[in-house]
Amino acid sequence: MALDRAIYKAFEQVVGKRNISEDPGVLETYRCIAAQSSAHYGPYDHKTPTPQAVVMPGSTKEVQGCIRLCNKYGIHFKASTTFWSAHGYIDDDYSIQFDMHRMKNFSIDAKNMTMTVEPYVIAGTAQAEAMRYGLTCNIPGVGCSSSLVANVSGWGGPGPSSVYTGSAAENLLCFEWVLPNGDIIHTGSESAGLAGFTDEGPGPALRALLRSGGGLRGEFGICTRITFKLSPWPGPSEMTTEGHAPAYFAKLPDNIRAFTLCFPDWDRWGKAMMLLCESDIIFAGHRQFSMFGRDIKAAMLEILIDPDKQLCDIEELNKLESVQKTNKSIKIEMYVVVAGMTKEDMDWKLAALNKIVEMYDGWFDERCNQKDLEEWMQSYFIRMGHKNLNYTLCGSYEGTFGLNGGNLLYSASIAEEAFAVKREWEEKDTFIARIGGDSSMGGLSAMGGGQGPMLWEFFAHFDAHDKKSISGLRNFIDNVSTKFQREHDCPGPEFCRCNQMLRKESGYGFTQEEMNEIYKKMPDVNPYIYQFKVQKLFNPNDLTGSYYPRLDPASL
């Protein structure tokens, strides 16, 4: 069903002829392939619905104009920037897809250490701009190719350097938001017509309403601008590197170092991590390359820094004594970057780091701390320039089942049991990559001050082209999640495939009636009733989908 010509023309008048399309080929590229790694939706062997049209507004005024038209004609809508996540794709046939590609203005207030960005400003290049002023920003774990606005409005945005910078959510000062009814609101100091130097308060805050703790996951209109805090960067004004793709090596002064810390068991690892979080000595920390799997992570590191090596070299590399030695050494590890503001600061931080490692009988891995790997890791963790190594093995992964206990020591205590279960599935079921059980990863501190998220994203790599791999992966996660939920009271399926409750398997959104059936079974229904009321107030025509869970109290 194509849009009525008068309606299409109305949108065209707002954004201009060049910035709207209903071409079938163009529309096809605005469908989420549910078999790909798309923020834990599925995986399924199909695509989300086709929008009626794609619009590309170039300003907040154009966003407002299009949203008002959506309200006038009862058309659903969703906005996205880089289109990684399923959240940003429409979930109803009669929908308009907003592509925010044209909105990429930014400004930096170096004196007040803030940055203001529009939706298409991504984290990697925003950080490059900030570095010119001796500043840096949080780069969210989703990767430096993702929109900062999407991170702040849609999620929490924790990343490796959140231990130092704070997460995206924590750094938010002001935002400009076009509500689902077309009204524009500004928060923080910007609401008074001032620069974006402070957020709301004291008192009730729109910020809490519109992004809350976890973010709105693409619901509730379109966030068109944010102002957020930057942090001091004690390095050069640009990320100096040597080498060519794929292996870039950072050339940074001595006050910025990367280390691979290893520990003899999970208990001592967990305690050391907690102390690292509290010590205020870490610039960035992430248990990252563990995602390749316990059996092959050392080989993968050698592949990633050598342009002549490929995935087919894994087995030969694994035969090398040196690789075996590294694999054994980095079995229970953490990768960190330490940055000193002064020589004295660096000396103190290194001394503290050494002390913590020593306290828990740890060691610095010999191979990973050699110059080439250290320089490669510096670039990785500071810029997250290679974040999409997540996809290297199979192109897709799914994760998080049961280990997200919310407490690091608890997660660590059941880690080996979880790894053993996964290894068993890898051996008996060929639908996920066989990489050695442990493939869990996570940042050193993130949401809520840290300690929980590490080990939270437990990777299972699968092939999005292979139908058996897709369904096998789903079967694996559901089984394992249920097991851990039952035996350890872990959140399991509630979190790991959270989108199962936000978008139907078919790719369409849930109706209010369907949501009522889901959320009235929750132990505490009140948050969902509250959200139902918020929805009625700000989104009266219900135009933005079912990623905002809500329960109509009348259904109870």
Add this chain to the structure above:
Amino acid sequence: MALKDYIAMEERCSNCSFCKFVPFDVAKSIRFGDNCPSGCYNNFNTAFARGRFQLGLAIAREEIGYTAETTRIIHECMSCGACDVSCKVCRYNLEPLEHNIALKNEAIKAGHILPGQKKMIKSLEEEKTLMPGKKKANRLAWLGKLEVKDAMKSKAEVLFFPGCRYSYDKKLFSVAQGALKIVMATGADVGILGEADMCCAGRAYQMGFFDEFNAAAKANVKAIKKTGAKMIVTPCADCYHAFKRLYPELGLDVEVLHITEFIERAIDEGKLSFSKKLGYTVTYHDPCHLGRQGEPYVAWHGKEKKIRNQIHTWEPRRPRYIGFYGIYDAPRKIIAATGCNLEEMERIKEYAWCCGAGSGCSEHSPELSAFTANERIEEAKATGAQMIVTACPWCKGNFEKAGGMEVKDILELVLEAM
């Protein structure tokens, strides 16, 4: 490979958007952080490599047909390969550039091409050049009174191949002559193809006209073999790419040097020196087909092989072109040797922004081509350099058309400094 052979890759694209930006380790700004001219010009997701994968999947599965807009976007890709480099920073089993070209070829096979492309291909078939309006009869006019061996009549060790642009653009005749004189001055036994000289057809390949490319390339390979040449020297980046990367598959087995490599070698061997220090402050534009696509050809015929259940690799080992072995140092060494100061742009070497002439876009999609060239000129101006220097006549021509900055062929610097 046909488009249907890419379905696995199309489904395995991770949707990460790395293909839209320069590799993030080397990104220096928001203004010059993008890498895809077609995506930045069209804005729609469709025009980026990621969108092309998804579009290709729908076409290969016959879920959609061709419209004028779809056809335009498919062909409005310069095959510059910037997406390919950025994708492969993390992915070891996707080939975005190959796929972009296969998508074009599929459209061509279905009869969906752009009017400008029709003219180019007609010109290739009738006048042996992809420059419409140029005549085969005038192909050797660039030589003027310069005498050189006709290698088709008398064998030569070195074959000088100027390419269409140097052969037909009068402003470049003296540069082409100068390049040939440099080769001759080193004492090399050099010749040209004479009446057999014709287009390398590399741009036909970039546009997805595989049949037309193969026909022209086979004729060239036959002629080159007849000359007995052991080395081809060309001042054109497109010809260099065609000979070095595409022709070996069709049986060409000679050393291929770009003129900058030849000059670098001559300087190192003491066969060439400069008498003047020019003192210009210049910035250098890496041509896509000399830089990231200038890597040596590695023969491969194989198939996918999964290891460890689901990790997809290739059997036998597949060459992984990622720009690592492209030609970046030779032009920079020459610029230094001529006494010029080099101020680098933000996007260089394997992640350089395209000039806008790739894949025939300057002929069939002039607006996109002009947008792309203007973007590069803006980036060049930001360096504070006096001029932008390049090592490809197509890049030079497109920058001159954009205007706003002095443009020089690197050979012009060389000839001025000699």
